[in-house]
Amino acid sequence: MRERVPGALRGDSPGLSLARRSLMLVALCLLALPFADLAIIAHDPWAELARMAGGLAWPSWSALVSPLHAIALTVGVALWGTALGVLLGFPLALIFARSRLVRAGCAFVRAIHELFWALLFLQVFGFSAVTALAALAVPYAGIFAKVYAEILEQTPGTAAASLPPGVDRLSRFIYTELPLVWSRLTAYTRYRFECSLRASVLLGFVGLPTLGFHLESAFREGRYHEAGALLWLFYLLIGSIGLWSHRRLVPWLLLASLFVLGPWPQVDGGLLWRFVSQDLWPAPLREGDWSGLIAWFTEIPDLLPAIANTLLLGLMGTVGALLVALLVWPLASRHFGNRPSRFAGKAVLVGLRSTPELMLAFIFLLLLGPSMLPAWLALALHNGALLAFLAARHADNLQPGMPGLTASGRYAYELLPRLYPGLLALLFYRAEVIIRETALLGMLGVATLGFHIDSSFEYLMFDQAFFLLLVTAMINIAVDALARRYRPRDVVMDDPCSR
DSSP: OOEEOOGGGGTOOOOHHHHHHHHHHHHHHHHHGGGSOOOOOOSOHHHHHHHHHHHHHSOOGGGGSTTHHHHHHHHHHHHHHHHHHHHHHHHHHHHTTTOHHHHHHHHHHHHSOHHHHHHHHHHHHOSSHHHHHHHHHHHHHHHHHHHHHHHHHTOOSHHHHTSOTTOOHHHHIIIIIHHHHHHHHHHHHHHHHHHHHHHHHHGGGGTOSSHHHHHHHHHHTTOHHHHHHHHHHHHHHHHTHHHHTOTTTHHHHHHHHHHHHOOOOOOOHHHHHHIIIIITSOHHHHHTOHHHHHHHHHTSOOHHHHHHHHHHHHHHHHHHHHHHHHHHGGGGOTTSSOHHHHHHHHHHHHHHHHSOHHHHHHHHHHHHOSSHHHHHHHHHHHHHHHHHHHHHHHHTTOOOOOTTOOHHHIIIIIIHHHHHHHHHHHHHHTHHHHHHHHHHGGGGTOSSHHHHHHHHHHTTOHHHHHHHHHHHHHHHHHHHHHHHHHSOOSOEEOOGGGO
C-alpha cells in the first residue's frame, strides 16, 4: 500500500526546513533529557543478558507442545479481528469524507491502543475471545475507515465519467471505482493483518491466553530457553505469513479458527448496560452534582507528571528512532557491505521491527530494572528498525552518480541527502503510533498515563480509567495533528502499518 510521503524517496533534495525540523526535535529532546529517569537499577544486567542470549541460542523446543492452542488462538484472533475491522470500517470509509462525526469517531477509537480496549472489554466479557476480538476490531475499524477512504479518494474519475447518464451511485462505485483500487485495498488489508498478528500476541500481556501470555510468563520466571523457543516461533509465524495466509487459505483458516475461539461467554444484558451507562461515568456527573464532580476530579492521580512523562518519552522515542535509522539503514542496503552482511543486517532489522515495543520493553525491563530507559530503548529500536528497513529498500532503487567515493562519502553526499526528506516524513507518520505505544508502556511501571490507566482498572475504578483513556486519546489526536502539520508533503512511501 503506497501513501503520500516526502519527495526524498523520489530523489528530491531536502530543503533547509527539513534540517530545522530535525534540529528542533533533537534540541527539544536534549533539553528534556535531564528530566527523564534513565537509571539502571538491575544488579548485573550483563549476566542476565548472557542468560537471555543463551536461551535464544539454545531454545527448548519441547516447550512448544503446551502453547499449541495459544498459537492457534493468536492466529484466529488476528484473522477475525482483522475481518471484523474490515466489515465495520469499509462502510464508514464510504461516508468518511462527508461526515465530520464519522471522522471524529474514527480518530477517537484508533487513538486508544488495542490493549487499553482489551482492559475495557475485559470487565464485560472476561478472559474470552470476545474481549480479544473486540479489542482489535474497534480500533481497526477506525483505521480501515480512514485508510480505505484515502485510497478511494485517489481513484481516477475517467472510468466513472464514461458511464451513461442515470447510472446510480452504487453501480458506479462497484463497476468503475472498486476495481481500480481493489489491489491497493487488499494489499493494505494484508499489511494490517500482520499488525493484527503482533497485537494478538500482545493481548497475552493482559491475561488473554495468546502466545504473548506464555512469552511473558517464561521471561518473567527466568525460563529463557523456553522463552527462546517461543520467540523463535513468533518470528517464524511473522516471517512465514505470506505462505500460510494466502487468499485461498483465508476462508478455511477463518472457519477452522472458530473451533479455538470458544467457549463464548454468557453476558448479562443488565450488567452490560449498567457498565456502559453507569460504571464508566462519575457518579456526580450522573446525578448532576457539580460540586461533587469537583471533588471527584481531586481524587484523580496527578495528571501533569503522567502527561509530561508520556510526551517526554514519546519525544525521546521519536528522536531515538531517527538516530537509530540513520545509523543502521546502510546495513541492509545494496550500496554497502557484501551479500552475507546485508542478509544479516536485514535479519536484524526484520527481527526488531517484528517485535512489538511492549515485548522489547519488557525484556529490557528484566535487564535494566524499572525506569524510562527500557521503554526508550524499545521505542527507538523498534521504530528505528522499521524506518531503516524502508529507507534501505528505497535506497536500493537509487543509482549513485559520483563514482569513486568511499562508503562514507557515498552515504553522506550521495544517498542520505536524497533519502532524508522521506525518512523524516516516515518518522512523522509514526508519531501517532509512537505516542500510543508510549502511553501503553506505562503498564510495565513507567509513570506514563498507561500506568494510571492500568492501576485504575486493577482497583475497579472504571470511571477514572475511562476518563484517563479520554485524556490519552485527546493527546494522541493532538500529536497526530501536529505531526501532520510539520511533516514533509507530497511524497510516496510504503508503510501502511504506520497508520
